[in-house]
Amino acid sequence: MFEIYNKKLEDLKSASHFRAVSEFERKEGKYIYVNGKRLLNLSSNNYLNFADNEEITKEFLDTVGYKYTFGSASARLLTGTLPVYNELENIITSLFNTEKTLLFNSGYHANVGINSAIADSGDVIFSDKLNHASIIDGMQLSKGKFFRYRHNDMESLEKLILRERENYKNAIIVSESVFSMDGDIADLKKLVELKKKYNCILVVDEAHAFGVFGEQGLGVCEEFGIIQDVDLIMGTFGKAIGSMGAFATGRKVLIEYLTNKARSFIFSTSLPPIDIAFSKWIIENKLPQTYAKRMRMLNLAKQMNSESQIIPVIVGENDKTVKLSEILFQNGYFTLPIRPPTVPQGTSRLRLSLTADIVEDDLTKLKEVILNYM
Ligand SMILES: Cc1ncc(COP(=O)(O)O)c(C=O)c1O
Structure with missing residues (x-):
C-alpha cells in the first residue's frame, strides 16, 4: 500500500525535487547559524528584522505582551x-x-x-x-x-x-x-x-x-x-x-x-x-520609524537590478541550482534552492531576499561567486 509513495519519493529524489525541512541553530539579525557556521541569511522574509529579535520580543512582552x-x-x-x-x-x-x-x-x-x-x-x-x-x-x-x-x-x-x-x-x-x-x-x-x-x-x-x-x-x-x-x-x-x-x-x-x-x-x-x-x-x-531603512534596502536591490527586495538568480536545472546554493553556503551565504512546483519547470533558482540590515559590502563576494558560476 505504501510502495507507491516510496516510488514517488524516489522519483522526486532522482529529479533533484526532493524536499526536507533542515534545521538551524539560531538566528541573530541578518545572520543564521547552521552546523556551527555563521551565514548571511538571504532566504528570509524577515525584511525589517522584527521576527526572532530578542530585543523587540522583550520590549513587547514587558510593555504589552504579558497581558x-x-x-x-x-x-x-x-x-x-x-x-x-x-x-x-x-x-x-x-x-x-x-x-x-x-x-x-x-x-x-x-x-x-x-x-x-x-x-x-x-x-x-x-x-x-x-x-x-x-x-x-x-x-x-x-x-x-x-x-x-x-x-x-x-x-x-x-x-x-x-x-x-x-x-x-x-x-x-x-x-x-x-x-x-x-x-x-x-x-x-x-x-x-x-x-x-x-x-x-x-x-x-x-x-x-x-x-x-x-x-x-x-x-x-x-x-x-x-x-x-x-x-x-x-x-x-x-x-x-x-x-x-x-x-x-x-x-x-x-x-x-x-x-x-x-x-x-x-x-x-x-x-x-x-x-x-x-x-x-x-x-x-x-x-512608522522604518522609512529610511526600507528605502536603503530597496536601493541596494536596485543596484542588483531588482524592483524589490526579492532578487531571483535563475539557474535553470535543479541540480545546478542545488550546487550553487551549496557553493554559496561554503562562502558564508544561506540561500535555499527554489524548484518546481514552486516555480515553473526549467526556471529553478535561488531567491535572494534582502533584509534591512544587509549592507553593500555583505554582497561583494556573493556577486563574484554567482558570476563565476553562471
Ligand atoms: C504572494 C504570497 N501570498 C501569500 C503568501 C502566504 O502568506 P503566509 O506565509 O502568511 O501564509 C505568500 C507566502 O509566501 C506569498 O508569497
Missing part, C-alpha cells in the same frame, strides 16, 4: 472576539482609509478564503500566471471558472477579458503586487484601468510589499496612490511585520461577504491573542 495569552480556543464567529482583534482590524482600515478589514490566520488562509468565496458559479477569475500557490488553491476550490494570463502581460489579460468577460456575471482580476519568486512589480495602474473598463473586481496580494513599500509601509498600492481603486487588498503579518496572520481590507460589502463565506476564516481557530497584539504593536510602534 495576552497563547490560545484563542475557537473561531471568532463561534465565541466572539477579544477587543484586540477588532482594534487591529480598525487600525488597518484607518491606515488604508478603506471601509472594513477582516483578519485571517495567515496569508495562505486569506488567499484560499478570498479566492474560493469571491467567485460563485457563473463568475470568473483572471489570475496572473505566477500568482502564489495559495491563490491557485483558492481558485481551485471556487465554484467559479478561472483563467491564467501571461505573467504581468496586460495585453494577454485584455485579450482574455475580451474573449471571456461577456460569458460570466462577476469577473475578478487577482494579482500579487511584488511577485514572491521573481521580485518584479505588477503593472497595477494598468490593472486598475482594465478593471474599470471591463467592470471587474480587483484583488491585490501585497504579501511581500506590506511593511516594505510606500511612505507608511502599506505596500505598492500606497506607493502608486491607487488604494481607493482596488476593491480588496490582502497583506500578511508573517513577513515584514515579523508576526503571524494576514488581513483583507477594502469594500465593506466584500469584507462582510468574506466573513460569511470564507471557509478558512469561519472554520479555523483564530490566532492566539498574543500574536494579534504583537502585530498591532509592531504596526503602531515600530513600522
